[in-house]
Amino acid sequence: MNRKTIRKTAFQFLLLVGSGLITSALVMKTASKPVKKTKMSYAVSADEDQWVEAELAKLSLEDRIAQSFMVACWSNKGKGHLAETETLVREQKIGGLIFFQGEKENLQEAIQQMQSAAKIPLLIGMDAEWGVAMRLSGEPRFPYQQAIGAANDLKLTEKIGYHMGVECNMLGIHMNFSPVADVNLNPKNPVIGFRSFGSDPKTVAGQTAAMVRGIEDAGVISCVKHFPGHGDTDKDSHLELPTVSHSISEFESKDFLPFKSAIEAGTRSVMVAHLNVPALDPSGTPSSLSKLVIETYLRKKLGFKGLVISDALNMKAVSEKYGKSEVAAKAYDAGCDILLFPENVKDAVELIKTKVEKGSLSKDEVNEHCRRVLHAKYQVIIHKPMVKRNDPAPERKLIINQTYEKALVCLKNDQENLPIDRLDKKIIRIGIGTHTSAFRDRLNDYAKITHYKYYTPEEAVKHLREIKLNPDAVYILDFHSDAQRARNNYGFSSWKKVLDLLPENAYASVILFGNPLVLQTETEFPKAVKSILCAYENTAAAQERTAQAVMGAFDITGKLAIEINNQWKEGFGMQLKGNGRLKYSQPEELGLNPAKLQEVDDIVAKAIEAKAFPGCQIVVAIDGKIILQKAYGKTMYENGDSITNEHIYDIASITKIASSITALMRLKTLNKFDVNMKLGELTPEYVEGTEYADLKAIDLLTHQAGLTPWIAFYKRTMKDGNLDPEIYSGKDNGIYKRAVADNIWIRDDYWKTMLKIIVETPLSGKKSYEYSDLSYYFFNKFIERVSGMGQNEFVDKEIYQPLGLQTMTYLPLEKFDRKRIVPTEVDKDFRKQLIHGYVHDPGAAMMGGVAGHAGLFSNATDLAALMQFLLNKGQIGDQSVIKKEVVDQFTACQFCPGNRRGIGFDKPTVDLKNGPTCDLVSPSTFGHSGFTGTITWADPENKVNFVFLSNRVYPDADNWKITKMSVRTEIQRVIYEALFEARRK
Structure with a gap:
């Protein structure tokens, strides 16, 4: 050359x-x-x-x-x-x-x-x-x-x-x-x-x-x-x-x-x-x-x-x-x-x-x-300088989200209208403009909301006049403009005309996704407008962050960097405290290394390959921020649908804490229950005159009352390997009306026989720890008696609706399409069919699907929201659904070191070894596991909220690879290692 x-x-x-x-x-x-x-x-x-x-x-x-x-x-x-x-x-x-x-x-x-x-x-x-x-x-x-x-x-x-x-x-x-x-x-x-x-x-x-x-x-x-x-x-x-x-x-x-x-x-x-x-x-x-x-x-x-x-x-x-x-x-x-x-x-x-x-x-x-x-x-x-060129996308996403969070400014919040605390109200959202879906979708993650969408204020006025708007509803009106300059009123057109259609006594929040200078000449608003938020821009990130703020996932602290008018000057901005709801975030916000969390993917991939379970959902929140929300695998090994975060699992024994214990804590908050009450006081009609009557609730709920671990009730209803036709029917009628599975109904009163079988089963006489489901059959009846409604109705009304939980429910087939529900076992002994949409647990199924120990279905996100509610000591903002001292009492170890259990809640072993958790959790951790392959743990000290849902029982409940491979505890270990690594930095 x-x-x-x-x-x-x-x-x-x-x-x-x-x-x-x-x-x-x-x-x-x-x-x-x-x-x-x-x-x-x-x-x-x-x-x-x-x-x-x-x-x-x-x-x-x-x-x-x-x-x-x-x-x-x-x-x-x-x-x-x-x-x-x-x-x-x-x-x-x-x-x-x-x-x-x-x-x-x-x-x-x-x-x-x-x-x-x-x-x-x-x-x-x-x-x-x-x-x-x-x-x-x-x-x-x-x-x-x-x-x-x-x-x-x-x-x-x-x-x-x-x-x-x-x-x-x-x-x-x-x-x-x-x-x-x-x-x-x-x-x-x-x-x-x-x-x-x-x-x-x-x-x-x-x-x-x-x-x-x-x-x-x-x-x-x-x-x-x-x-x-x-x-x-x-x-x-x-x-x-x-x-x-x-x-x-x-x-x-x-x-x-x-x-x-x-x-x-x-x-x-x-x-x-x-x-x-x-x-x-x-x-x-x-x-x-x-x-x-x-x-x-x-x-x-x-x-x-x-x-x-x-x-x-x-x-x-x-x-x-x-x-x-x-x-x-x-x-x-x-x-x-x-x-x-x-x-x-x-x-x-x-x-x-x-x-x-x-x-x-x-x-x-x-x-x-x-x-x-x-x-x-x-x-x-x-002489071009060296520039670090790692994948910039995660940090870029974080800084953009944080910018919109901190920029969001509240100009008005009468009667502490925002954030929306209890979600058991009718919420109507009226969205006006283009590119509005990110706001809608994130709102939907928190609550069931009725949406009306219009492209222009004129279109909204025309159609809303034909609708009778509910005066008792909570309203969210979001106006979207992709323009930033003064032309056409900053792209908002005649937006204020929409506000005049609101019922006078309604509670409405107005959110402007665009230039706040549109408010230069606006100082008077209809009585119904209690809150005004300025989100500056109509981007997906701004919308998504604002929706979270409306629901209380983080504080609103923004102040105006410009003067709008004499009422809203530069530096003005009302401070709104969040209510503790989960925030959708990413590992980088907490300084966690995403590469470390990829080990979770590897663990799950190996487990699915080994056929420990067909698929699963995982949600991890730290300090109230969701840093991992993923779905893996399929609903079934063969011809299954890909799991999404919207699929619903049978959470099995997690029902104990997510339904029964939560209900009992609520009743204790209402002074209708005490852990020292005896079973004879709680359900006298079923235990009076038996040795069960003297059992204390606290002993029953910590599994040291001497109950036998389990009774195979269904075996007593079989004749020659088939269902007894005197107990079951292929039709739903006035006598047989509790669904056990597809085309199988059990006598409406057979549950009484089940309770009778329990009390006729001798107690061991030992006050030592031995896990048993049986006390929850009685707590189910106590909750019904004291509340005047079914347990499913009580927890839905008192807990799930206020929290905005949309998938956590009993009897999921009454609310959801079957394809959204993950199947469990191919039951060869009892119901002799694929169990899909019905509770897996035979005893709970014989109760009609609503039991104290099993029967609850949920996705991982709703379960994480419930556990966060407990980490927040039963509070939604300033509202105490469950008293803080009640949460502290129930989640604490009651009889350590001999019995690690809380009241209904499982706990780590005293030495943190060879137990249901990894050895990195704090002793204050509480949660539960479920037979179908589910687990949830909340750690108040480290502020870690971990949920894992799977259907490891598909197609066979004898498949225990999930336990042998330590899948759930190894995932938990990765989470803690990532957290502690971030804290050391």
């Missing part, structure tokens, strides 16, 4: 690096050499200076001037446009390109095409204020600066800047024309508005500096704009020249503050706006063309030594007054190092060259402009 070929190959390599098509990891670092300060605001190495001076020496005067030209390019405009642009790169030797609309794929192709045509690598820029999604279709975007400013979390802002920089870096974009540093002092500003961090200069300054640090740390040049400050204007500089009438002191105390902070934070470029600023330049020259503004104030007053960039030179604020060539020459002469969006490169370069030749512009100024551009190219292309 000859020397020329080597040089060509090396240069092509640098072009690929510059375009982002070869990662920086492949670029060898330059040897460390002494560093010196230049006129730039950052330190440079001797190597950098050497490269810049060498390249400068190769360039003609025209080429040096051309390095300042950054021409507009659209990667989606087709081959003709790209060919024209390539000609400019090749023949005019321009220094850079700013890319506009396109897609990721054609952008990278276009960058590679242009870089290949360049003698010196091109500096590639993009307006990516909310990420590359601002210009590239199909890409996810970050929140607007208005929402980021409202969140006002500098660490979050810096992370957002970093991720914006990373995505630019990976696409070969070297410069992001972001952040907007303008203080939004004028609510009527038509061009800044939602693009600003807010109306308080100090807040904007802090946010701007944080964003700069993030972008620059990603190896991308940040560009703060629009100096000297575009915030207090009421005209759009794209259309005409706005005037900012601030005094010099106002500029210094307000407008300059964010730019000063950005310069101190290390921004490498500043964009100068097209503004008339009489206090700074009385001549009326636009600031972008004013040497006075750039040299006196930006360079000298603020000490900026980096790249000065003109705002787009095609904007009418300057383009209509000055010719296409003249405007570029004036900006260059005024001190702009990069001329953005010039419209006539060849003539402009020639005009600038003529000025140099005539002496009105010095060669030193040309060289200084060119040096600054070349220094920038060295730093982001030739």
